[in-house]
Amino acid sequence: MKAVLCTHFGSPGELEFADIAEPQAASGQAVVRIKAAALNFFDTLIIAGKYQHKPPFPFSPAAEFSGVVESVGLGVNGIAPGDRVMGNIGWGAAREAAAVPTDQLVKIPDALDFERAAGLTVTYATTLYALRERAALKPGETLVVLGASGGTGLAAIEIGKVMGARVIACASSVEKLDFARDHGADETVNYAAENLRDALKRLGGERGVDVVYDPVGGPYAEPAVRSLGWEGRYLVVGFAAGEIPKLPLNLVLLKSCDIRGVLWGSWIRREPKAQHALMTQIVDWCAQGKLSAHVHAVYPLAEIVAALKAIADRKVMGKIVLRP
Numbered sequence: 001m002k003a004v005l006c007t008h009f010g011s012p013g014e015l016e017f018a019d020i021a022e023p024q025a026a027s028g029q030a031v032v033r034i035k036a037a038a039l040n041f042f043d044t045l046i047i048a049g050k051y052q053h054k055p056p057f058p059f060s061p062a063a064e065f066s067g068v069v070e071s072v073g074l075g076v077n078g079i080a081p082g083d084r085v086m087g088n089i090g091w092g093a094a095r096e097a098a099a100v101p102t103d104q105l106v107k108i109p110d111a112l113d114f115e116r117a118a119g120l121t122v123t124y125a126t127t128l129y130a131l132r133e134r135a136a137l138k139p140g141e142t143l144v145v146l147g148a149s150g151g152t153g154l155a156a157i158e159i160g161k162v163m164g165a166r167v168i169a170c171a172s173s174v175e176k177l178d179f180a181r182d183h184g185a186d187e188t189v190n191y192a193a194e195n196l197r198d199a200l201k202r203l204g205g206e207r208g209v210d211v212v213y214d215p216v217g218g219p220y221a222e223p224a225v226r227s228l229g230w231e232g233r234y235l236v237v238g239f240a241a242g243e244i245p246k247l248p249l250n251l252v253l254l255k256s257c258d259i260r261g262v263l264w265g266s267w268i269r270r271e272p273k274a275q276h277a278l279m280t281q282i283v284d285w286c287a288q289g290k291l292s293a294h295v296h297a298v299y300p301l302a303e304i305v306a307a308l309k310a311i312a313d314r315k316v317m318g319k320i321v322l323r324p
Contacts, residue, residue, distance in 0.1 A: 001019070001020060001021075001022050001095065001096040001097055002017065002018070002019060002020075002095065002096050002301060002302075002324065003017075003018055003019075003020045003060050003094065003095035003096065004016070004017055004018075004060050004061065004062075004094040004095065004301060004304050005017075005018050005020070005058040005059070005060060006046075006047045006055075006057065006058060006059055006060070006061060007057050007058045008057060009047065009048055009049030009054075010047065010048065011047075011048070012044070012047065012304070012305045012308040012309060012312075013305055014047075015047065015061075015304060015305065016058075017301075017302050017304075020095070022097060023097055023098055023099035024099060025071050025072055025073035025076075025099050026073050026099065027073045027074040027075050028073060028074075028075050028076060028101055028102060028103075029072070029073045029076070029099045029100060029101055029102065030069045030070075030071065030072045030073070030076060030079050030085075030099070030100055030102050030105065031069070031070045031071045031072075031097055031098070031099050031100075032065065032067040032068065032069055032070065032085060032087070032097065032098055032099075032100055032105070033067050033068050033069075033070050033096070033097050034065045034066070034067040034093060034095065034096060034097055034098060034324050035065075035066055035067040035068065035114035035118075035323070035324070036065065036066050036067070036114040036115045036117070036118035036298075036321050036322065036323055036324075037062040037064065037065045037093040037094050037095075037118055037301075037321065037322045037324070038062065038063075038064040038065070038093075038118040038119035038122070038319050038320070038321050038322075039061070039062055039304075039307055039308065039311060039319075039320045039321070039322065040063065040064070040122050040123070040151065040311075041150070041151075041238075041240055041311055041312075042063075043061040043062060043063075043091075043308060043311070044308055044311055044312045046061060046091060047061055047308075053090065053091075055090075055091050055092075059091050059092060060091065060092045060093065060094040060095050061091055061093075061094050061304070061308075062091065062092070062093035062094035062322060063088050063089060063090050063091055063092075063093060063121075063122060064086070064087070064088050064093060064118055064119060064120075064121045064122055065086065065087060065088075065089070065093035065098070065118055066084070066085065066086040066087075066108065066114040066115075066117040066118040067084075067085065067086075067097075067114065068082065068083070068084055068085070069081050069082060069083045069085055069105075070097065072102070076102050078102070079102045079105055079107075083107055084107065084108045084109075084110070084114075084117075085105040085106065085107055085108060086105070086106050086108050086117040086118065086120060086121060086283075087100055087104045087105045087106065087121065088104060088121040088122060088125075089104060090265075094301060094304060094322055095301075095324065096301075096324045103272060103276075106121075106276065106279045106280065106283060108283060109283070109287050111287045112283065112286055112287050115295050115298055115321045115323070116286065116292075116293035116294075116295060117283075117286075117293070118319075118321050119151065119293055119295065119318075119319035119321060120279075120282055120283065120286060120291075120293050121279065122151075123151040123152045123154070123155040123319070124155045124159065124282045124286075124291065124293070125264060125268075125275070125278055125279055125282060126152060126155070126237065126262065126264040127152060127155040127156045127159050127213070128155075128159055128278055128281070128282060129262065129264045129267060129278065130156075130213060130235050130237060130262040130264070131143070131156065131159055131160060131163060131211070131213070131235075132163070133267070134233075134235060134260045134261075134262055135211045135213075135233045135235055135260065136233075137160065137163050137165055137210075137211055138164075138165075138210075139163065139164030139165070140164060140165070140166070141165050141166070141210035141211060142165065142166045142167075142168065142203075142204060142207075142209045142210050142211070143156070143160040143165040143166065143167050143168070143209070143210065143211045143212075143213060144168045144170060144200060144209045144211070144212045144213065144224060144227065145157055145160065145167060145168070145169050145170060145180075145185075145213045146170045146191075146212070146213065146214045146215065146216045146220055146224060147170075147171065147214075147215050147216040147240055148169035148170055148171045148176065148177070148180040148185065148188075149169075149171045149176035149177075149179050149180055149317040149318075150215065150240070150314075150316065150317070151316075151318060151319050152213075152215045152237060152238070153169070153171070153180070153213075153215065154179075154180075154183055154292070154294060154317070154318055155291075156213045157169055157180055157183050157184050157185050158183055158184055158290070158291050158292060159291070160184075160213075161184040162285060162290050162291070165210075165211075166186050166187075167184065167185050167186050167187070168185070168186065168187040168188070168189060168200070168203050168204075168209065169181070169185035169187070169188050169189070170188070170189040170190075170191050170196065170199075170220070171188070171189075171190065171191070172190065172191060172192040172314075173190065173192065174190065176317060177189075177190055179317045183292060183294070187203050189203070191220060195223075196220055196223040196224065196227075197223035197226050197227060200223070200224065200227035201227060204227055204229065207229045207230075208227060208228055208229025208230070208232060208255075209227050209228055209229060209232060210228075210229060210232050210233070211232065211233045211234075211235065212224045212225070212227070212228065212232070212233070212234045212235060213235050213237060214234065214235060214236060214237055214238075215237040215238040215240055216238070216239070216240050216241050217236075217238065217239035217240065217241050217242075217243060217244060217245050218239065218241025218242065218243040218245060219241070219243070219245075220241070221234075221245035221247060222245060222247055222248070222251075225247055225251050225252075225257070225259070226251060228251075228255050228257045229255070229257075230255060230256060230257070231255075231256050231257060231258075232255060232257040232258070233257065233258045233260055234257065234258065234259045234260065235260055235262050236259060236260065236261050236262060237262045247259070292318075293318075293319070294317070294318030294319065295318055295319050295320075295321050296310075296316045296317050296318040296319060296320055297310070297316075297320055297321070298320075298321045298322075298323050299320065299321070299322055299323070300322070300323060301322050301323065301324045304322060307320045307322060
């Protein structure tokens with residue numbers, strides 16, 4: 001079968017498109033014929049050796065996937081050949097089939113197509129965990145979303161609206177902000193054209209904003225924290241800008257606000273049952289049309305270099321999907 005392989009850390013252009021052996025299901029595993037695999041920004045880091053996890057070589061990028069179960073190993077219950085499933089394995093999905101522990105699989109209904117299902121897990125699960133478990137977002141609160149047109153940003157807008165929040169979307173172009181409005185944002189801020197702090201102060205009013213969802217970091221973190229109201233919550237989701245910000249802690253004191261880390265990947269290892277319930281909720285919302293799981297573009301597996309370049313160049317609104 002065909003697979004994209006990273007044989008050494010380097011650029012996307014150094015990935016190999018190769019033939020490898022078909023996988024076999026070990027005990028507790030299922031072999032899934034992959035119909036779609038989704039890429040994330042961290043895939044650009046993992047193949048360069050700049051990510052927190054460094055898989056042994058050779059490995060395939062792409063954490064998320066959807067497909068059809070072909071076979072199961074010993075001791076498997078609840079998953080059977082023919083089931084439509086989705087999952088997240090950290091890396092290894094940029095190939096035609098994979099052997100996956102069945103506790104990492106979630107069944108998907110016929111109403112949810114493979115392309116959208118493939119990109120649901122990382123961005124939407126991270127976001128629901130962030131907004132519900134970490135921020136305790138309440139109906140009527142104001143949620144600020146930085147990097148609002150990317151995969152996690154889009155998820156934050158849509159889940160924020162499902163949870164009853166007023167959503168302020170922040171991004172770097174008119175096109176991206178139009179996209180955010182089309183997906184439910186109530187207000188928008190172009191932080192390439194206006195001062196972020198001033199804009200959020202204006203939109204937050206005397207109360208200030210309640211929650212900031214920040215997958216960007218860099219120069220936007222401090223003005224976002226300054227926009228928080230009393231007992232506001234700032235969610236540290238990631239650092240897509242490349243710079244890890246250093247925040248003056250007097251801001252936290254003066255606002256009695258919280259800075260809360262969002263490490264979804266560790267939470268799912270500690271709380272697998274809670275994660276499964278969380279994913280079931282997300283799949284239900286998506287099947288009902290409450291979440292778009294917007295796919296920006298679909299690339300053939302062999303064109304993964306172009307797909308990763310689009311992500312690295314910040315040209316993607318929603319998700320990029322590979323089709324084996």
